[in-house]
Amino acid sequence: MLELKNLNVKINEKSIINNLNLKINDGEIHVLMGPNGAGKSTISQAIFNNPLYQISGQIIFNDERIDNLEPNEIANKGLFLLNQNPIEIEGITNAELLRTILSDREEKTIDIFKFNKKMESICKNLDIDRKFIHREINLGMSGGEKKKNELLHLWMLEPKFIILDEIDSGLDVDALKTVTSSINEYYKQYKPSILIITHQVKLLDYIKPDYVHVLQNGSIVANGDKSLAKKIEKEGFYQFKSANIVSEDNASE
Amino acid sequence: MQVNNIIIDNDLTSLNSNEYNIIYQNKTTIINIMGKVYINDFSNNLNQQNLTINLKENSSLIYNKYSNQNLEDYQLTINSSDNTEFKLNFSVIAKKPLNININNLIKGNNNASTIRLRIIGEQDVNAIVSAQVLKNTKNNTILEDLKGLNVYAKKIAIHPELLIASEDVVANHLMTISNIDNNELFSLMSKGLSKTQAINLLQKGFIYAIQPDIIKNK
Numbered sequence: 001m002l003e004l005k006n007l008n009v010k011i012n013e014k015s016i017i018n019n020l021n022l023k024i025n026d027g028e029i030h031v032l033m034g035p036n037g038a039g040k041s042t043i044s045q046a047i048f049n050n051p052l053y054q055i056s057g058q059i060i061f062n063d064e065r066i067d068n069l070e071p072n073e074i075a076n077k078g079l080f081l082l083n084q085n086p087i088e089i090e091g092i093t094n095a096e097l098l099r100t101i102l103s104d105r106e107e108k109t110i111d112i113f114k115f116n117k118k119m120e121s122i123c124k125n126l127d128i129d130r131k132f133i134h135r136e137i138n139l140g141m142s143g144g145e146k147k148k149n150e151l152l153h154l155w156m157l158e159p160k161f162i163i164l165d166e167i168d169s170g171l172d173v174d175a176l177k178t179v180t181s182s183i184n185e186y187y188k189q190y191k192p193s194i195l196i197i198t199h200q201v202k203l204l205d206y207i208k209p210d211y212v213h214v215l216q217n218g219s220i221v222a223n224g225d226k227s228l229a230k231k232i233e234k235e236g237f238y239q240f241k242s243a244n245i246v247s248e249d250n251a252s253e
Numbered sequence: 254m255q256v257n258n259i260i261i262d263n264d265l266t267s268l269n270s271n272e273y274n275i276i277y278q279n280k281t282t283i284i285n286i287m288g289k290v291y292i293n294d295f296s297n298n299l300n301q302q303n304l305t306i307n308l309k310e311n312s313s314l315i316y317n318k319y320s321n322q323n324l325e326d327y328q329l330t331i332n333s334s335d336n337t338e339f340k341l342n343f344s345v346i347a348k349k350p351l352n353i354n355i356n357n358l359i360k361g362n363n364n365a366s367t368i369r370l371r372i373i374g375e376q377d378v379n380a381i382v383s384a385q386v387l388k389n390t391k392n393n394t395i396l397e398d399l400k401g402l403n404v405y406a407k408k409i410a411i412h413p414e415l416l417i418a419s420e421d422v423v424a425n426h427l428m429t430i431s432n433i434d435n436n437e438l439f440s441l442m443s444k445g446l447s448k449t450q451a452i453n454l455l456q457k458g459f460i461y462a463i464q465p466d467i468i469k470n471k
């Protein structure tokens with residue numbers, strides 16, 4: 001279970017997230033929506049304690065505070081972040097990265113044969129060439145390929161809590177099907193918790209969420225289920241503007 | 254045209270064939286390139302290297318060099334005649350204070366040269382990379398792509414110099430000295446690598462990015 005308690009996040013003294021509370025139980029799928037610049041990606045970075053962001057409040061994972069851990073310690077607790085814009089890293093291959101992490105985690109050299117077999121079958125399921133195994137991390141890949149490449153990491157690392165920041169952006173129709181069915185398959189096998197950040201309600205036709213939250217100006221202004229997403233699709237985020245003002249008034253009283 | 258793979262390693266003292274001719278005396282080497290040649294050089298126990306490469310007409314050379322140990326002084330002169338192609342991929346982790354002096358001398362026409370340099374300085378490094386194109390030469394291109402990665406708070410200085418006396422030249426240089434990229438570091442750490450491991454991998458990536466597998470796997 002992941003819990004954000006009174007989370008505040010600043011970047012260069014500018015307040016981005018204000019007193020945010022969110023609880024995601026084991027095996028639940030939550031969706032976070034909200035207009036551009038609302039602070040959705042900032043939350044995902046804050047959960048991973050990106051040093052660029054100043055964080056206060058509490059982030060609790062399985063009854064343990066993780067807000068003062070290093071990003072790698074957080075990852076090794078079983079959290080995984082699929083970035084909105086996956087970073088390209090020259091000179092380091094997927095295989096090298098994953099081998100290093102896994103052998104470190106298991107405190108022994110990994111079985112290369114099994115490792116390669118698993119990588120190959122994941123590539124097949126993701127409909128990417130097995131050459132991706134030895135490609136440099138996201139380097140020169142198309143937008144959609146990068147998302148798939150990150151999913152390759154996800155499958156190899158087997159996380160328990162997954163943040164998907166706009167996994168659907170830049171995917172063509174076929175890729176969207178491949179990617180979502182890969183996520184659904186992972187969910188079926190491992191029952192992780194998932195936090196999905198998206199703008200497209202269409203994604204929720206493929207992945208069924210338990211809860212939908214709306215973030216605006218760094219605060220959650222509405223909670224609901226898939227029907228809330230449908231409502232946003234029809235009416236936009238504007239409807240929540242007044243709700244936001246009301247909650248701010250309440251806070252100042 | 255026949256392709257020759259020459260590997261200069263620590264034990265090599267001299268090597269001859271019909272296509273190329275290497276003289277490697279003590280610490281000075283002259284290589285005459287005829288035909289299409291690759292050199293993979295991971296000679297690591299030399300502290301001084303002084304190399305002259307003569308590219309004969311219509312020849313090409315890809316020279317990959319990697320060093321991570323004792324090198325303190327590296328002098329390379331390239332003499333290009335006509336219709337040649339030269340590529341240098343030079344990666345070095347300086348464990349000792351290091352001087353690099355590369356002099357690319359273009360004497361004729363239709364020559365293309367690319368010099369790529371990747372330096373990590375565990376000690377101070379001073380590199381001069383100069384290209385000289387003589388008067389009345391035609392259709393030569395030069396690319397210098399020179400990068401230093403600053404991890405150990407040592408001084409890395411890279412000086413590209415272009416001395417061009419001809420009007421018919423395309424010369425570009427690109428020079429950066431940077432620190433470890435914070436976004437890359439965070440990205441690797443958020444997958445589970447410790448800071449030390451991530452920095453190690455980033456250094457390796459930086460240094461090997463320009464090298465072929467034969468050198469990477471060494």
Ligand SMILES: Nc1ncnc2c1ncn2[C@@H]1O[C@H](COP(=O)(O)OP(=O)(O)OP(=O)(O)O)[C@@H](O)[C@H]1O
Pocket residue numbers: 011016034035036037038039040041042043052084
């Ligand atoms: N590194 C940064 N430096 C300065 N400002 C930043 C930085 N990162 C985010 N911000 C600002 O924080 C606010 C929230 O950004 P964030 O990326 O979290 O939005 P988002 O909800 O993910 O938007 P989008 O839907 O466009 O991805 C924006 O105003 C953005 O400009």
Ligand SMILES: [Mg+2]
Pocket residue numbers: 040041042084165
């Ligand atoms: Mg975002």
